[in-house]
Amino acid sequence: MTADELFQKILDKQSFLCIGLDPDLSKFPEKVLETDDPVYEFNKKIVDSTHEFAVAYKPNIAFYESLGSAGWWSLEKTVEYIRKRHPEIFLIADAKRGDIGNTSKRYARAWFDNFGFDAVTVAPYMGEDSVRPFLDYAGKWTIVLAVTSNDGASDFQFMKDAESDMYFFEKVIEKAASWGKRDNLMFVAGATQPEMLKRIRKLVPDHFLLVPGVGVQGGSLAAVADNGLNGACGLLVNSSRAIIHADESNEFELAARLKASVIKNEMAAALKKHGLTGRRA
Amino acid sequence: MTADELFQKILDKQSFLCIGLDPDLSKFPEKVLETDDPVYEFNKKIVDSTHEFAVAYKPNIAFYESLGSAGWWSLEKTVEYIRKRHPEIFLIADAKRGDIGNTSKRYARAWFDNFGFDAVTVAPYMGEDSVRPFLDYAGKWTIVLAVTSNDGASDFQFMKDAESDMYFFEKVIEKAASWGKRDNLMFVAGATQPEMLKRIRKLVPDHFLLVPGVGVQGGSLAAVADNGLNGACGLLVNSSRAIIHADESNEFELAARLKASVIKNEMAAALKKHGLTGRRA
Numbered sequence: 001m002t003a004d005e006l007f008q009k010i011l012d013k014q015s016f017l018c019i020g021l022d023p024d025l026s027k028f029p030e031k032v033l034e035t036d037d038p039v040y041e042f043n044k045k046i047v048d049s050t051h052e053f054a055v056a057y058k059p060n061i062a063f064y065e066s067l068g069s070a071g072w073w074s075l076e077k078t079v080e081y082i083r084k085r086h087p088e089i090f091l092i093a094d095a096k097r098g099d100i101g102n103t104s105k106r107y108a109r110a111w112f113d114n115f116g117f118d119a120v121t122v123a124p125y126m127g128e129d130s131v132r133p134f135l136d137y138a139g140k141w142t143i144v145l146a147v148t149s150n151d152g153a154s155d156f157q158f159m160k161d162a163e164s165d166m167y168f169f170e171k172v173i174e175k176a177a178s179w180g181k182r183d184n185l186m187f188v189a190g191a192t193q194p195e196m197l198k199r200i201r202k203l204v205p206d207h208f209l210l211v212p213g214v215g216v217q218g219g220s221l222a223a224v225a226d227n228g229l230n231g232a233c234g235l236l237v238n239s240s241r242a243i244i245h246a247d248e249s250n251e252f253e254l255a256a257r258l259k260a261s262v263i264k265n266e267m268a269a270a271l272k273k274h275g276l277t278g279r280r281a
Numbered sequence: 282m283t284a285d286e287l288f289q290k291i292l293d294k295q296s297f298l299c300i301g302l303d304p305d306l307s308k309f310p311e312k313v314l315e316t317d318d319p320v321y322e323f324n325k326k327i328v329d330s331t332h333e334f335a336v337a338y339k340p341n342i343a344f345y346e347s348l349g350s351a352g353w354w355s356l357e358k359t360v361e362y363i364r365k366r367h368p369e370i371f372l373i374a375d376a377k378r379g380d381i382g383n384t385s386k387r388y389a390r391a392w393f394d395n396f397g398f399d400a401v402t403v404a405p406y407m408g409e410d411s412v413r414p415f416l417d418y419a420g421k422w423t424i425v426l427a428v429t430s431n432d433g434a435s436d437f438q439f440m441k442d443a444e445s446d447m448y449f450f451e452k453v454i455e456k457a458a459s460w461g462k463r464d465n466l467m468f469v470a471g472a473t474q475p476e477m478l479k480r481i482r483k484l485v486p487d488h489f490l491l492v493p494g495v496g497v498q499g500g501s502l503a504a505v506a507d508n509g510l511n512g513a514c515g516l517l518v519n520s521s522r523a524i525i526h527a528d529e530s531n532e533f534e535l536a537a538r539l540k541a542s543v544i545k546n547e548m549a550a551a552l553k554k555h556g557l558t559g560r561r562a
Contacts, residue, residue: 022384062380066387068395069357072350098404099343099377100431100498103303106347114349123379123404125426127433145406150381152408155456160443168440168449175436217381 001090001118001139002183003208007232009055009088011278014268016233017260018056018092018210020240021046021078022063027245029252039067039074044081046244049253053264056090056236057082058210079115090236092210093117096145101129108133112140119143121188121210124172128179135180142185144176146200149190149213169196173203182206189228191219191237197227208234214263215242221263225270233276239263282371282399282420283464284489288513290336290369292559295549297514298541299337299373299491301521302327302359303344308526310533320348320355325362327525330534334545337371337517338363339491360396371517373491374398377426382410389414393421400424402469402491405453409460416461423466425457427481430471430494450477454484463487470509472500472518478508489515495544496523502544506551514557520544 010016023039035041047057059078064071082089093115097107111120112134119141122131134142146169147157157169164171173187189200191213200209209228213219214237221237228235243263247255271277291297304320316322328338340359345352363370374396378388385403392401393415400422403412415423427450428438438450445452454468470481472494481490490509494500495518502518509516524544528536552558 060380060384062378062384062387062391066391066395068391069350069353072353076350094380096378096380096404096407097343099341099375100429101433103341103343106343110343110347110349114347123377123406125404125406125437126377126429126431127436127438129431129433131433148381148407150407150410152382152410152412155408156406156449156453157408159440159449159452162441162443162446165443168437171440172437 003232006055006090006208009090010233011276013052013055013264014271014277015053015055015264016235016237016267017054017263018058018236018238019046019050019054019243019260020094020212020238021057021059021244022240024063024245027248029248029250031250037074037077039064039071040077043074043078045253046256047082047086049257050243050260051086051089053260054089056092058092058094058238060094060240076115079117083116090119091117092119092121092143094121096121096123098123098126098130100126101133104130105133108137112137119186121145124176128175131176131179135184140184142180143210144172144185144187146173146187147189147193147196149192149217149219153190153193167199170199170203173200177204177207186210188212191221191224192217194220194223194227197224201228201230205230206232206234208236210236210238212238215239221266222270225267229270229274229276233271237267284513287336287371287489290371291514292557294333294336294545295552295558296334296336296545297516297518297548298335298544299339299517299519300327300331300335300524300541301375301493301519302338302340302525303521305344305526308529310529310531312531318355318358320345320352321358324355324359326534327537328363328367330538331524331541332367332370334541335370337373339373339375339519341375341521357396360398364397371400372398373400373402373424375402377402377404379404379407379411381407382414385411386414389418393418400467402426405457409456412457412460416465421465423461424491425453425466425468427454427468428470428474428477430473430498430500434471434474451480451484454481458485458488467491469493472502472505473498475501475504475508478505482509482511486511487513487515489517491517491519493519496520502547503551506548510551510555510557514552518548
């Protein structure tokens, strides 16, 4: 999928919402826990009730990995289900992988070939050869961590590089942007740091940014849109817990739908404000 | 396991060798490929033929993850086998995980609780709350990436921090050392950068270092030992391909054994040179 194709999907739905499929079993209602594969059943219900408001889904792999091989299986079935029922969806594996080149190749194979995700999040610490094997997949996307949404972001990402006086995360963006292009590379830019989006837009005005941290983590959608939108949207804003665990009763999927529709409406308003409506010329 | 207990194991075997269980199916002999679970069969043979020369084994998770749920299953069986047959072994999951605190907790659970590893490698980019959930496991070890052995290490790890004039990897070590202690925290320090070991030893004279990159990647064991050994050894030196794929014939395990024993002898000599022989006082 190209960046323009992704933009078209955003225009079609008037939404740049990505929903994080990070299922927390302790918040599952009884009727889901009683099924053979609660995680899969939960995901199906969430996806079926929210897909019209979302352009992307993003399972965070930790939530599946922590369940052992059963979790792996739930994830495989979830991806297959979304591909079959909602083929327009952009699917992101939030895996934050990264290793020496020879090894990163295997991670890329796992997430692109085996699972068939459109995109994978990648940690930049190990540099170019750890990221390159992901970028080398035709038609797939690599999403490099730049500014994350957690408290720990301030530990290293905001160190100043002595040579350039740039923040460390800016060096990550500058270098990674030279490895990939607008059609295969995005950056993670936490919603909890909206003022940083302006700095990021100076470095990569045209790239898509994946923005986590709206919702439970406290980021503001309006601030993100004002600082991050570009002429082809250029944003995927993620919300996980605030949508999928909005309610813990047997009617959880209705609460999720309501929450997703509210966010989608805010997004449609932001797109309108920036003149990004209807079909592209 | 405490650092002193690990040191005792090293003295007992006169070896600080960690063997990377990174099985490459394209290098498996026929007799292994014909079994029901080739990865498990291969690992068993490698472990049985090399365990007397090694204190630790380190499966790199990418090699299993890329095989889907079958790979997961091979890994579970491998860990169980080592625990049962060779209970003295220190087991490292080379996973290079790291996410926001809430999510890192799940990764820690996956590798410590579910699989029962003694240690997990963790990427530092997301800062304290991404590392903390691993450190919080009593009796377990967190191994934070500092200097890696790949070419890409030079992209970010050697940036200079404007405020302190320290390398970025040194800031990682300095900060992480304040989060953990000698008994639950190690650092990855690539053998391809032996001169950096001296700098690292100034920051963390007492911590264990996990040193990859000896063997195929070109690092020198002698240089690593001279620059990195401390009074309680303080090193685990890893070799993967050079041992496990030393030979691709049906007698691969003998070649692996021979290779491991040669490295072990070099290590015993280095320990002797540094007065680290016999039982501790």
